[in-house]
Amino acid sequence: MRKFFLAVSLVLTSFSVFAVNSSHCPHSCPSGTPSSNFVVFRAPYTLSNNATTKFADWVAYRIAPDTIQGGRSRNFRADPLLFSSRTLEPDDYTGAHAQIGTDRGHQAPLASLGAFSDFQALNYLSNITPQASGLNQGPWNILESRVRGLVQGGGFNEVFVQTGPLYEFFFAELPGANERHTVPSGYWKVIYTNVNGNIQTAAFIMEQTTPRSSNFCFHQVTIDEVEARAGLNLFPNLSGASTVERRTGFLRNDLGC
Template sequence: MKLKVLCFTAASLWSSFSLAANCVYNCPTGISGQTIERSIYTLNNNSSTKFANWVAYHVTPATINGPSRSRNWRSDPSISSSATLEPSDYQDAHATIGTDRGHQVPLASFSNTSDWAMLNYLSNITPQASNLNQGPWARLESAVRSYVSTGQDVYVVSGPLYEWYFASLPQADESHTIPSGYFKVVITDVNGWVEASAFIMEQDTSRSSSYCSFEVTVDEVESRSGLNIMPSLESYKEGAVEGQLGGLSSPLGC
């Protein structure tokens, strides 16, 4: 009996560590959904929209710069089929509404990990406009990795916004809501010294746009998304971190 108790406690401790490892100052709160934690990311799935309310991940020098990885799409085995999409739902999407299968947690940020294939679960994918996905959004994600390559690990919280109608997947056989835009919050914590930069980009953003021009405060992301991005951040730090622009502008190339 004692052995069973010890094993249960160890498993609980590992689960808590894994969740904490992906989120800084706890994972976002404010929108209900199914939270799934994995070794390289944590996400909160919305059974109504069929997409994640938010994803949280921790990029380090050890997770980047791996080999090129394939995009082998699969429904998430941890989510009911009624609460997520399947690969066939994306058929004709690019030709009809001009979208890619856009990773919320980028594949390249974890290409050097053994669990990279989990990023191709459709719970981590949304129909993202090609110009956005391959333009400023991709350049922002690349800027994050460039910063990490200097030796600085970062925490990221990213997710969708639903502020206007964009489109619907032409071949989807179940209800869903495609995001009108996306937010990304990039955070560093060096011995308790916290800095952050946040960005919001709309689906109709042009391919040539600079991601730097879309920087906003964390407070604005929270106001527009309904989330508390860092719920356990000490109150005396909130104004300096969440209410200010430019915390990581320079390291991110802005």
């Protein structure tokens, strides 16, 4: 079975010039990643793995009332669909919290997608990055909670999210890693809703050095800025994307800003 999935991934890599379609990406998934990236499709998320950094360039997921469940275990392990040369293993994170102050941060959040029967796939290290504890447990965590709130009484039946890393300055290296990797300098997150054709979005960028006490609302940016800094086209098939991507403020009140 492992060989079958790997064969599929190589086909996706070879033909990466074509749009990547997924139920987690309402207007096709982000484009602009290296042609060597490996796209992984799973029920809770879709991601694009980068063999050079060892992390996903983007992760896309859909949150709905029936995807949310807290209290799930965090059994971290290497992604069985990826060659070991493309991803990290649990031992690579040894000493990371003590020496560089990072957690194993989920890109697709466990609490938002824990109701999936294969929720353990959220703990694969392909969906994990070394995220500064202050950021992971502070404003990033609060933002993810507010996004869940959009479908927990916030008036939305579903919310689509894309998230990923930035590499704009050197932050740290994993002290226990025995292979080359690049720890992100920051992260971006874009939230998308569409209610009867009324598209609302919000975009955020936070650096690893963001203080735990920082208000996530102060980190709102345009989608255009995310795309420019990440080198991606986030909604390649969205009609009228230029209008949506250059504005801010939508979903601001819904997120509590």
